[in-house]
Amino acid sequence: MIKKFPHTFVIIFYLIILAALLTWIIPGGKYAEETITVNGIQQKQMVFHYTENIDQWWQIFTSFYKGFVRQAGIIVFIMLIGGAFWIMNSSKAIDAGIFSFIGFTRKIGHYRIFRKSGVEPLILTLIWFMFSIFGAVFGMSEETIAFIVILVPLAISMGYDSITGVTVVFVAAGIGFAGAILNPFTIGIAQGISGLPLFSGVEYRLFCWVILNALSLAFFLRYAAKVKRNPESSPVYALDAYWRDQHLQATGQINYFIPRSAWITFALICGVLLAFSWNYPSTDLKIGNIAMASIPVIPVFSILYALTGVLSLRKSVHFFLLHMLLFTILFLIVGVMGYKWYIMEIAALFFAMGVFAGLALQKPPNELVKLFLEGVKDILPAALIVGLAGGIIVILEDGQVIDTILYKLSESMKGLGKISTVGFMYLIQTCINLVMVSGSAKAALTMPIFAPFSDLVDLSRQSTVMAYQFGDGFTNMITPASAVLMGVLGVARIPYEKWFRWILPLMLILVLAGFLLLIPTVTMKLEGF
Numbered sequence: 001m002i003k004k005f006p007h008t009f010v011i012i013f014y015l016i017i018l019a020a021l022l023t024w025i026i027p028g029g030k031y032a033e034e035t036i037t038v039n040g041i042q043q044k045q046m047v048f049h050y051t052e053n054i055d056q057w058w059q060i061f062t063s064f065y066k067g068f069v070r071q072a073g074i075i076v077f078i079m080l081i082g083g084a085f086w087i088m089n090s091s092k093a094i095d096a097g098i099f100s101f102i103g104f105t106r107k108i109g110h111y112r113i114f115r116k117s118g119v120e121p122l123i124l125t126l127i128w129f130m131f132s133i134f135g136a137v138f139g140m141s142e143e144t145i146a147f148i149v150i151l152v153p154l155a156i157s158m159g160y161d162s163i164t165g166v167t168v169v170f171v172a173a174g175i176g177f178a179g180a181i182l183n184p185f186t187i188g189i190a191q192g193i194s195g196l197p198l199f200s201g202v203e204y205r206l207f208c209w210v211i212l213n214a215l216s217l218a219f220f221l222r223y224a225a226k227v228k229r230n231p232e233s234s235p236v237y238a239l240d241a242y243w244r245d246q247h248l249q250a251t252g253q254i255n256y257f258i259p260r261s262a263w264i265t266f267a268l269i270c271g272v273l274l275a276f277s278w279n280y281p282s283t284d285l286k287i288g289n290i291a292m293a294s295i296p297v298i299p300v301f302s303i304l305y306a307l308t309g310v311l312s313l314r315k316s317v318h319f320f321l322l323h324m325l326l327f328t329i330l331f332l333i334v335g336v337m338g339y340k341w342y343i344m345e346i347a348a349l350f351f352a353m354g355v356f357a358g359l360a361l362q363k364p365p366n367e368l369v370k371l372f373l374e375g376v377k378d379i380l381p382a383a384l385i386v387g388l389a390g391g392i393i394v395i396l397e398d399g400q401v402i403d404t405i406l407y408k409l410s411e412s413m414k415g416l417g418k419i420s421t422v423g424f425m426y427l428i429q430t431c432i433n434l435v436m437v438s439g440s441a442k443a444a445l446t447m448p449i450f451a452p453f454s455d456l457v458d459l460s461r462q463s464t465v466m467a468y469q470f471g472d473g474f475t476n477m478i479t480p481a482s483a484v485l486m487g488v489l490g491v492a493r494i495p496y497e498k499w500f501r502w503i504l505p506l507m508l509i510l511v512l513a514g515f516l517l518l519i520p521t522v523t524m525k526l527e528g529f
Helices: 008-025 059-070 072-089 093-108 120-138 144-157 162-179 184-194 202-229 241-250 260-279 297-315 317-339 343-360 365-398 402-411 418-433 439-456 461-477 483-492 496-518
Strands: 029-038 041-050 283-287 290-295
Touching: 008 059, 008 365, 029 402, 029 439, 041 402, 041 439, 059 072, 059 365, 072 093, 072 144, 072 343, 072 365, 072 483, 093 144, 093 317, 120 144, 120 162, 120 202, 144 162, 144 241, 144 483, 162 202, 162 461, 162 483, 162 496, 184 439, 184 461, 202 461, 202 496, 260 297, 260 317, 260 343, 283 297, 283 317, 297 317, 317 343, 343 365, 365 483, 402 418, 402 439, 418 439, 418 461, 418 496, 439 461, 461 483, 461 496, 483 496
Parallel strands: none
Antiparallel strands: 029 041, 283 290
């Protein structure tokens, strides 16, 4: 008899219990910034002190509440996204877009260049690099949750599975995040703390980004081709029945129409965009902290919206809603690159999209609320998982054991050679990231310790930053402590254990590749190192 694998909620509860047990075994400790004198020069350093042990036991149950409070932003973000997309798709707009897209791919698939391999791998590759660039440039992470609702149904309709839809968004952005060409939230903070020029060494990091993407994309496309040939080979084939049923129900049941309310909504949005164009005539776009240009991007996008909106309305309200979704994503990019938007602003943007979609569909207020609540109900398990996973971090932080673990690991590195030292730093950062997934917090905690330590062993601080960068990036895609991962899997309806088994080989490849890419940073003379 095959034993049933525990539910994701059960796995998280077990991990919280394990974290609580560690607080009974590991002594408490805390790093504090102190001013010390070295050769007559005062310097600020992070100094470790043992503290009174804070055992966690009944806190196992309070950690759930604290986890929900800690991850409240992402939880609300997920629920707003779910409600907004439910309203939009009540008209089958996304299905209409998928059918139109499939028709387009079939047409270009007749060209000789695509007859053998098909056009789908090219489409997946282009989507992959788009999200990988987003991850590498501005650290896209939480934002990927919003795209799962679009890409998973698209992948299913193309003959793939939900893992394909998640991978082409979440893993692609994760590889970009690990490559971190110009990510201000990881590289920017780590280099700033280490006293290095901002985004220096970008040439070698770009090389690493290309290598990591090549390895991951090859692994992904091989899997996608296998599922395309034999859909039942997918580990989530049975679970994807939910998405396939939605796809089949929509087929042939789309009633194309253009209500007057759609034109009124279009005019209302144009008025809103006109006001924004007046207030924000120019936008300073940035990649990371590097200014690109100051251009009238909002007025330009507003004009494009008005011109193309008329064309979409002449087809049907479905294509008008898809047109609205496209420009929502475009304005999201502008907001992130020009105005430092985060999940609050992005959630508000998608919520507004849902409200305007309801108005365009001529939905009465009560029905609009009903649809929104149905969407929230459908997405609620994903939001719950995020809150529960936050309890793991709460237990470890309240028990004051994370700093002690870091201190013991850093002490064990003394006396190692350069390659061994940078490799051990990489291992430490990787292990820490399994429980502390915040890249910014980890940089603030570890870099004040590792940067001066690298000077003592004649190791480049840039190498230390690279070890942090890789250690911070890869395991975000596998650790259940990641609220983003659990949210993505919840939205896609993929059980954690199936995701773990699928992605584990890729993780092993990436971790090994990360170590090999660190070796040249200590054996070769690289630009910025």
